[in-house]
Structure formats: C-alpha cells, structure tokens
Amino acid sequence: MMIRGVGASAGIGIGRAVCVRPQALAFSQVPAGTPRQEKDRLAAAAVRFAADTSAMAAGLRTRLGNQEAEILEGQAAMIEDPVLRRQIDDAIDGGSSAEGALDAVCGQYAALFDAMDDAMMRQRAADVRDLRARMLALLLGLPRQDLSALPPGTVLVAYDLTPSMTVDLRADCVAAIVTEAGGFTSHGAILARALGLPAVLGAAGALEQLADGQTVIVDGSRGQVICAPTPAQLARYQGLQAQFLRGRQALKAYRRGPTRTADGTAVQLLANIASPGEAAAALDCGAEGIGLFRTEFLFMGRQTPPTEEEQYRAYAQAAEAMAARPVIIRTLDAGGDKTVPCLAMPAEENPFLGCRAIRYCLAHPALFKTQLRAILRAGALHGNIRLMLPLVTGPAQVRRTRALLAECRAELAAAGLPFDPDMTVGVMIETPAAAMDADLLAREADFFSIGTNDLTQYILAVDRGNAAVAELYNPFHPAVLRAIRRTARSAREAGIPVGMCGEAAADPRMLPLLLAFGLDELSVSAPSVPAVRAAAAHWHVADARALADRVMEADTADAVQGLLDDVLARKGAGGEQAAPV
Amino acid sequence: MVSAKVKVINPLGLHMRPAQLFVRTITPFDCDVTVLAAGQSINAKSIMNLMAACIKQGTEIEIRCEGPQEQAALEAAVAAVRGGLGE
Structure with missing residues (x-):
C-alpha cells in the first residue's frame, strides 16, 4: 500500500513507524471556577508558556538556526499580547472556563490569519493553533508531547x-x-x-x-x-x-559555489523555480541565484489574473530569499502548451506558432504592464531582479517592452512607489529567428538565455508530443548546436552575457560544448545544481574546445551523442550524475 | 496626545519579526499607542492586531501616543520604524 504526498526533503528512509497523534484536548468536562480563579489559571499558564517557549527558542537557535527559533519567539510574544489577553478575560467574565475562552479567541485569530491573501501571514494561523494546543495542554495538566526518547530507526x-x-x-x-x-x-x-x-x-x-x-x-x-x-x-x-x-x-563538496572549471574559469550556476517558495530549496542546493523564475504559476488555478500587489509579493519574496544573488524573472509565457484558463485565450489552429508569450503580452499591454510594474517594484528591494522576455523573434519586441517599462516607471514614480530605475532586460533565445538575428538582438538586449526546449522543437520543426516524430526531437542535433554556438558568438561580440536555462543545461554531455562556446551562466533544476557543479570542475576549457571542434564536424545527432558518450565514459566526468540529490 | 507619520520601509511589511520588535519597543512606556493605517486604528501594543492589519512596505502609518510617557514613546516608535525594525 502506498500513500502519496509532497517530497519535501530528498532521500530514502526505512524504519518503524511511531505515530504521534494530536493530544486529546477535550475540556468541556472541566468545571469552570469563578472568573477570578479562571483568569488566574490562565495567567499562570501563560507565564509558563512564555518561559517554556523562550527556552525552546534559545535551544533551537543553537541547533537549527534562526528561522525556527523566531517562530517560537513570536508565539511567546503572542501569549503576552494585551488585546488577546483582554479578549480571553472578557470571555471568562462571560462564563467560559479558561480553556473555553482561550480556545474561542485563538480560533478567531487562526481564522483571521487563514483568510489572508499573504502566504506568510497564513503561516501565522499554524502558529496560533500550535499556541492554542500547547496552552490547552498546560491548562489541562497534560504532559508535553515528548519526542526525545524515540527508538533508533x-x-x-x-x-x-x-x-x-x-x-x-x-x-x-x-x-x-x-x-x-x-x-x-x-x-x-x-x-x-x-x-x-x-x-x-x-x-x-x-x-x-x-x-x-x-x-x-x-x-x-x-x-x-x-x-x-x-x-x-x-x-x-x-x-x-x-x-x-x-x-x-x-x-557534498559541490553544494556550495562558486562554480569553476578545472582551469579556474568561472561559470555562474543558477536554479529554475516556478514559485517563490522554491527559492529556499534552490539556495539549499547551492544555487548561486535564480536563472529562470517561471511566472505562469501565479496565473494558474484562479478566475482572474493576479493583481499587481499579489505579483509584487511573489517577486519580492524571491528577491528577498536570494538577497544579493540574481533573480531572473521571465515574463508571462502563456500559450503554446501552457494554457492559462483565467486569460481565456482563444483557441488557435497552431498554438505553438500563435499568439503566445511576448506576442500575447504585447497584444495585451494592460496585463503586461501590471506584471512589469510588479517586477520593477520588487527590483527596488535589492536591485537583484532581471527581466527576461520569452519567445522573442526580433529587436522590435525588446524596444516595445522597453517603452512599456518607461511608462510603468513614470506611473510608479507618480504613485510614489519605489522601483528599480535601471533594470537589466534580457531575451530568451528559443526561436530560429532569435538565433539567426542574435547579432541584432544583442544591440537591444542586456543578456541572452538560451531556452533549449522550444529552440530544439522550432529549429527541428518537431512536435515533441507527436509520437510519430518525437524521436527527431534532440538538442544534440547539429542544427541546434549551431544555433547555440551562433548565439553565444553574437553575445560575446556584443559583450553581453549568455546563459542557458533549458533542461539540456543539466546534461553532462552538453556541458563541455557549452563551456567551449563560452556560456557564462547555466540555470538548471535545483537538485541538479551540485552534479552540474561537480561535472564542470572536471573540465579544462581547452579540452572542451578541442572536443567541441570534433563534435561540430559530426553530421547527425547520433554521431554527436556517440562521440560525447565515449569521451565522458573515458573521462569519468559527470559520474556522480547517476544519483539524484 | 502626540502623533507622527512615518513610512514602513520593511520589504515584506510588518510581518512577525518587525511587528514583534515594534511591540517590544513601545510596551515599556506608560501610555496608549495607536497605529492608524489604511483606515484602521490598531492598538500597537498588540502583536496579533498589528500583524492582522497586514501593513505593507511603503504604507504611511500614523503613530499616536497618549499618556504620561507619550513623548518618549513616540520618539522611540518613530526611530524604530525609520530604522527598519531590525531588518
């Protein structure tokens, strides 16, 4: 029998179950004393609660750091809240026992925090419930649930x-x-x-x-x-x-940056995320920043597009979590295979060639500007946010976006809201057009990021979802590799950085080619970060270039992969790739 | 009664950590402290109500103090908010 849930911390654990059920905190049978007695009981329990909780916070701080400790310190402050205490006392005056009064008042606050649209404030509801349960246990004289004596395993x-x-x-x-x-x-x-x-x-x-x-x-x-x-x-x-x-x-040694090749060439290794909450996990895996923040999720599972304020909070949370490290936010990439119900996009005969991504956004400037304003505002916090445009085909789209950004800045200035006055604007290279006119795009863009998934399917004219042609889809096809090399060359000539944020960036076979082409930055899924860093440390750029020269002479994807597989097998580079982290 | 207006600069607004520091700053003073923000009037010695008000970055709040130590309380409160409440 299997139970499914969220894989919140990687690894395999095998052992014997110890079930910790919530304590029975029934108090309806507890006779209420006089209001004076009940208030005294409550006050005594509160003093103990605050002392216990502060002591726990101090213990946790030394063991696990600040984050958990601060939650407990917050609970200690909550029980000393004069308004909360007056509300409890009032309920006692109304005839409740100390337990009943505490339960009712905490229930109201938990519901209040639960209903907030701010994820961080909703977490406070869990804190209030924990406070309620532990205060009730104190009032009822129940022992604290003790996890110190669990058997091994x-x-x-x-x-x-x-x-x-x-x-x-x-x-x-x-x-x-x-x-x-x-x-x-x-x-x-x-x-x-x-x-x-x-x-x-x-x-x-x-x-x-x-x-x-x-x-x-x-x-x-x-x-x-x-x-x-x-x-x-x-x-x-x-x-x-x-x-x-x-x-x-x-x-283990590769869970921390910086990322360097064997000859000391620096590569920036970033992580892809789809929600601000994933930023912490990315940092934990040793990501040096966020190379792709997909914003579509903000628009999913709802009736109307998110407001500027909602978007701002999500972007601010990511900016905050990464502090000085870069966060590249990709503007809404709706359409193609990504349907976003709240936008009610019309059905198209050829959605991959239709009004999607930057095309859709430029056709809906009000929607686009709401997102741009939210991103500009979040950029004011640490100056670490960069903007990235999906599915660009030519410089005019970048110029149009820059004009909208100027309008947004004027609006924000008029509203007295802080914003990043000088945000970096990059483009994704994921269409044949962008790869072909990369030299022109490089004049308008501050950086390039190659999106291999779309680039491969457009260059090879292959629908990955169509089983009859799916095997033609291969990022190692010589045409795709030439598009990548050409893009990198244009970026280098223009003096702008170039990265890759597609799945291929985490493939150890692709890595020497990317190093040879001179990519400055790779963005991969967070769990892949240590493995890519380890693989990079095995390569001398000179060796990678020599290998790339041979690879670029091969005329089929199979020949390319065969060559790379051989070299990697002999080198042993990327051998750690096998085990997920 | 004394009062002053000040802008909240904390990136994520008055969430638990800064709210706690604000409450701790003003609690020792013998006076009532009220925060007026976005049409709400909040007892500023209550961390629950301060958090429940969900005060965001950039919001201008008015701090009102009334009681024997009102002047000292106001000065401490304004300095704490301007200083970013430990963030």
Whole structure:
C-alpha cells in the first residue's frame, strides 16, 4: 500500500513507524471556577508558556538556526499580547472556563490569519493553533508531547510537525518524517531539510493507515510512503538508499559555489523555480541565484489574473530569499502548451506558432504592464531582479517592452512607489529567428538565455508530443548546436552575457560544448545544481574546445551523442550524475 | 496626545519579526499607542492586531501616543520604524 504526498526533503528512509497523534484536548468536562480563579489559571499558564517557549527558542537557535527559533519567539510574544489577553478575560467574565475562552479567541485569530491573501501571514494561523494546543495542554495538566526518547530507526508519523515538537527531536534516531499537513515550505519541511532527513509531507490519511511498529519506506525524493513493503520492495529501496547516500557524499563538496572549471574559469550556476517558495530549496542546493523564475504559476488555478500587489509579493519574496544573488524573472509565457484558463485565450489552429508569450503580452499591454510594474517594484528591494522576455523573434519586441517599462516607471514614480530605475532586460533565445538575428538582438538586449526546449522543437520543426516524430526531437542535433554556438558568438561580440536555462543545461554531455562556446551562466533544476557543479570542475576549457571542434564536424545527432558518450565514459566526468540529490 | 507619520520601509511589511520588535519597543512606556493605517486604528501594543492589519512596505502609518510617557514613546516608535525594525 502506498500513500502519496509532497517530497519535501530528498532521500530514502526505512524504519518503524511511531505515530504521534494530536493530544486529546477535550475540556468541556472541566468545571469552570469563578472568573477570578479562571483568569488566574490562565495567567499562570501563560507565564509558563512564555518561559517554556523562550527556552525552546534559545535551544533551537543553537541547533537549527534562526528561522525556527523566531517562530517560537513570536508565539511567546503572542501569549503576552494585551488585546488577546483582554479578549480571553472578557470571555471568562462571560462564563467560559479558561480553556473555553482561550480556545474561542485563538480560533478567531487562526481564522483571521487563514483568510489572508499573504502566504506568510497564513503561516501565522499554524502558529496560533500550535499556541492554542500547547496552552490547552498546560491548562489541562497534560504532559508535553515528548519526542526525545524515540527508538533508533523511527519513521516519525505526525499530523503536523510544529517547531515546539521539534525541540528535542534527535536526528540520529529518526529515519524519516511523514506528516499529514504541510508542504514544501512548511516548518516541517524546513526542519527535515536542515537535519538532512527524508520527508514526505501532506500525506493525507497517514495517521489512519499506519500503525506503530509497522515497517515503512519513505521516499522523500518522489513523495511516496510505502507501508508494509514486500521483501522485494525492501531490497530495491535499500539499494536506492545506498545509491542516494553515495551520491550525496560524493556531491557534498559541490553544494556550495562558486562554480569553476578545472582551469579556474568561472561559470555562474543558477536554479529554475516556478514559485517563490522554491527559492529556499534552490539556495539549499547551492544555487548561486535564480536563472529562470517561471511566472505562469501565479496565473494558474484562479478566475482572474493576479493583481499587481499579489505579483509584487511573489517577486519580492524571491528577491528577498536570494538577497544579493540574481533573480531572473521571465515574463508571462502563456500559450503554446501552457494554457492559462483565467486569460481565456482563444483557441488557435497552431498554438505553438500563435499568439503566445511576448506576442500575447504585447497584444495585451494592460496585463503586461501590471506584471512589469510588479517586477520593477520588487527590483527596488535589492536591485537583484532581471527581466527576461520569452519567445522573442526580433529587436522590435525588446524596444516595445522597453517603452512599456518607461511608462510603468513614470506611473510608479507618480504613485510614489519605489522601483528599480535601471533594470537589466534580457531575451530568451528559443526561436530560429532569435538565433539567426542574435547579432541584432544583442544591440537591444542586456543578456541572452538560451531556452533549449522550444529552440530544439522550432529549429527541428518537431512536435515533441507527436509520437510519430518525437524521436527527431534532440538538442544534440547539429542544427541546434549551431544555433547555440551562433548565439553565444553574437553575445560575446556584443559583450553581453549568455546563459542557458533549458533542461539540456543539466546534461553532462552538453556541458563541455557549452563551456567551449563560452556560456557564462547555466540555470538548471535545483537538485541538479551540485552534479552540474561537480561535472564542470572536471573540465579544462581547452579540452572542451578541442572536443567541441570534433563534435561540430559530426553530421547527425547520433554521431554527436556517440562521440560525447565515449569521451565522458573515458573521462569519468559527470559520474556522480547517476544519483539524484 | 502626540502623533507622527512615518513610512514602513520593511520589504515584506510588518510581518512577525518587525511587528514583534515594534511591540517590544513601545510596551515599556506608560501610555496608549495607536497605529492608524489604511483606515484602521490598531492598538500597537498588540502583536496579533498589528500583524492582522497586514501593513505593507511603503504604507504611511500614523503613530499616536497618549499618556504620561507619550513623548518618549513616540520618539522611540518613530526611530524604530525609520530604522527598519531590525531588518
């Protein structure tokens, strides 16, 4: 039997389940004393709560750093809030027990925070609920849930992992973590990654389906929990676990920048993300910045496009998380295979050749300017945001966007809002036109980023989704490699940086070619960062150039790949690639 | 009663950390402190209500202090907000 959830911390954990069920906090049978007595009980519990919580915060700070500790310090401040306390006292005066009053008032605040459109404020609802549960436990005289005595090899199964529960968690006794609530950015996920423990969060029904002592496999890379595994499954996952640990050990040294080739040439290694919450994971994997922030997700799953304010908050969150490191935000890339329901785009006969990406945005200036204003404003925070335009075919589109940017700056200045006055504007090279007129585009653009997925399909005129021709799709085709080389050459001649943000950038076979062509920056999925950094460290640029010279003489994709496979097999470069991190 | 207007410069607004610092700054003073922002009037010694007001970067807030130590409280509050509340 398998339970699915969010793979929040990579790795494989195998162990015995220990289920931590939420404490029964029933208080309806507790007789209420006089209001004076109830208020005194509440006040005494609050004093203990604040003292306990501050002590926990101090303990966590030394073990896990500031983020978790600050959440606990916030809870200590909450219980001392004079307005909250007056509301509780008022409820006691109205006839409630201390427990009933606390429960009701905390419930109101949790609902208030839950309803906010700010993701960070919604997190406060979880804090209020944790405060409520721990205060009730104090009032009812229940012991604090103790996780300090877990047996070795425990798979911890809980409804949610709160900072207060994690205080005495001993990482050496825990094989993995499974929770019913939470996701990639919740406290439990941050904690699991900080401790290097595999974790699957948001695994609904886990507490019901798992029993104490049961053998469980937790695959934190794929978000799967396997209960009562067969001997064959157990053997397979033990193998995967060993492979994962070997890979992680080998790549440990590469989880930090900078990225350098064997001869010391610097390459900037960035990560692709689709939501601001992924920035933390990217940093954790050692990304030196964000090379592609896909903004489509902001427009998904809703009835109307996001407002400037909503977009600003998302971009600001990413800018904030990366601080001084660059964040390249790609403007809305709607259309083609990316349908965005809230835009109600008309059906087209040939969506890949239709009104998509920059074409759609320029045709809908109000929508486009809302996004541009939000990006310009987020750029004011750290000056680290760069703008990137998808599916550009010629310089006129860049000039038109720059004109809209000028309008946006004037509007923001008039509104008294801070913005980046000098934002870098780059283009994605993903159409044959852009590769052909890269020399002209280089006069208008501040940087290039090659998008290999679209570039390959347009250069080769292949629909990847069409099984009859899908095997013709290959980024190692000589025509695609020539487009990449030509783009890099144009960028170098114009003195602007050039990068790659497609999936091919993480392929160890593509790497020597990109180094030979002189790419300055590679952007890959966060988990691929250490492996690409390790592979880059194996190459001397001179060797890569010699290899590229031979590769560019090959006249089929198969011949290209054959050559590269041979060289890599002999070199052993990229050997760590096998294990995901 | 004394009051002053000041702009919130914190990138993510008055979220938990800066709100906590603001409350800690003004709590010792013997006076009522009210923050007026976006049409709301907030008891500024309440971290819950300060956070619930969801005050964003760039918002101009008015701080009003009333009571024996109002002047000192106002000066401390304004200095703390101008200084970015620890961020």
